[in-house]
Amino acid sequence: MGSAVPAPVEAICAYVAQRTGTNLSRQQRERLARAATLALGQGDPLAFLERLKAREGARELAELMSVVSVHKTDLFRDEQQLGALKEHVLRELAGVGRPLRLWSAGCSTGEEVATLLVLLAEVGAHPGSTVLGSDIAASALAAARKLTFAAEAMRRVPEPVRQRWFAKGGEAWRLVPELAGRARFQQHNLMDTPYPFADEGELFDVIVCRNVLIYFTPEAVDRVVGLFAERLKPGGVLVLSAAEPILHPRTDVETRRHESAFFYVRADPTKAKSAEPPRPSAPPRPSAPVRPSAPPPRSSAQSPPPSPSPSAPGPISGEFQVPLTPEDEGRRLFGLVLDWAAAGQADAETEAGLRKALYLAPELAAARYLLGLLLEQRGARADAASEYRRALALLEGGRAMPSAFFLNNERLFAACRIALQRLGYR
Ligand SMILES: C[S@@+](CC[C@H](N)C(=O)[O-])C[C@H]1O[C@@H](n2cnc3c(N)ncnc32)[C@H](O)[C@@H]1O
Known part of the structure; x- marks a missing residue:
């Protein structure tokens, strides 16, 4: 100041x-x-x-x-992540047949609560399922309780969903009473304990806390994630925005990555820990296309497929290797780094992985953003700001490479700007 x-x-x-x-x-x-x-x-x-x-x-x-406080929110904000949440998490949970317990922490004016209620209904979850919405701001909660939204907040809601689950009254759209009755609201500061339960000591199946921790100090983020983990059922899922990935080793949550999004899962002590993700060998020279002699095993859940590139060589007959350009290899490595981070990888190795990814694919703005985040968390604020600025320059210049499972470039741009503001640079 x-x-x-x-x-x-x-x-x-x-x-x-x-x-x-x-x-x-x-x-x-x-x-x-x-x-x-x-x-x-x-x-x-x-x-x-x-x-x-x-x-x-x-x-x-x-x-x-x-x-x-920043209260900006929308219904169906980040459709890509929500699509993965619906198909890979909620649909599976709905199949169990019992009421599900969800929590939108930092729900602002209620758009996220309504979105989760709709997604639950769309996957056929038990009608006794509930969503808790909490926020520090009483004024935001007062609006949230109405579960009524202006047309502007509805712009991402697909037409069939809008017709099915919302009723128009004047200029506003109200969530149908059948779903609205499954919402509960509570004022809660994420810095305060005890944290809410779903119902009389019941833990949550899913906690969604998006675009809240991006404003928090690294120490506060660590603490809040630990407290969330305590309120999740074993195997329960924590959803943070892609701009707020966990980069420090933790024992209470593990990363679960899908092609278009990643989530955190409360470690289940009764189940064996999943095998540690493979680590790459030393980076090859970036000028030549890379043909790793022994590519680490890939699975669709672990790694997005390399996108076709005009410079990518075709397969060599008789070889069973996946031809990767340096950029593809950088993208793949970037994905693995996220997996390692929450799987107990030391910060220095996560940093080395990110730097390798950037050596191979210097225009991978998402990896640059994450490197900034890691440096910021370590207290290297000037170095962090320099990485955020470089990511911004790539985005502004239209040269940023997209990443399938991370933020789209528009949201990455916003995340870089918020990060620089957080550091007091803009
Ligand atoms: C940008 S909104 C995010 C809304 C919604 N989660 C989304 O992604 O669209 C951030 C919200 O977090 C709330 N918030 C900020 N600090 C908080 C804290 N310490 N405890 C609880 N809520 C907090 C703010 O009041 C605000 O409503």
Whole structure:
């Protein structure tokens, strides 16, 4: 924060940031400082801070916290990830035939809750299935409870889904009562414990927390993921946005990657741990097409197929090797790095994997973004900012290579900008 901000206001801002787990951008700090100055008025700063920390200051604290919150959301936000969630997670769970328990943590104005209710209905989940929506912001929750949405928030909802599960009233669309009755809402700060249960001590099948942790400090992210894992049934699924991958080794969750998305699964101590993903050999020279002598085993769940490339050589007759261009190899490696990270890989090896992927495919903006994230989490803020900037330059120049299972380039662009703001650079 600039030196113009008086120390007492700075102390109030630091407390609000800590209570929300937020890594405040410069703009958020400035907004918060203005709001804190107003709220403080002529009062005694120390007394004000003590009141914020105590129960009677809850309303003032909530107001200050709402100044730094970002509530942007949409129905069916990130269709690619939701499609994978529907087909690979919810459909399988629905087959079990019991009521399912889902939680949208940081649900903002309720669009994600409605989306999950629709997806559950579409896969034929038990009608007793429920979705809990929680958020720190009371104002967002008040809107969420209505489960009624403006046309703008509905733009990604496929027409048949809209017709089936929403009713139009004036300019707004209301979720049909049959589904709306399966939602429950609760105000909850993800920095506070205890965390909610699904129902009287019941754990969740799926927890969705997207586009919330991207604003959090690395320490807060680690803590929140651990607390989510404790509220998941063994084998239950945690859904984070693709912009918020887990890059530190953890024992409580494992990565489950599909062709178009990746999720985290609460480790089930009764089941043997899945084999560690294969590691690549030293990077070949990037100038020549790569024909690894012993390509690691691939499976559709582990690795997207290489896209056709005009420079890719055809198969050599009599050989059973998969011909890969350096770019394909870089993409494949990038996918594996994500798997390793949550499978207990040390940070240094994850970093080496990302750097290898970038050596092979320098225009893989998603890998550059992840490298930035890893460096940021290690405290190397200037180096992290440089990687985010390089990713942005690739995206702005239209040279960024897409990645099948990660963010699309538009969302990656937004993630890089948020990351630079978080570091105070923009
Ligand atoms: C950008 S919205 C994401 C909404 C939705 N999950 C989505 O992806 O569309 C982020 C939400 O997280 C909430 N939030 C921020 N910090 C929080 C915290 N510490 N505890 C709970 N919710 C928080 C904000 O109030 C906001 O509504």
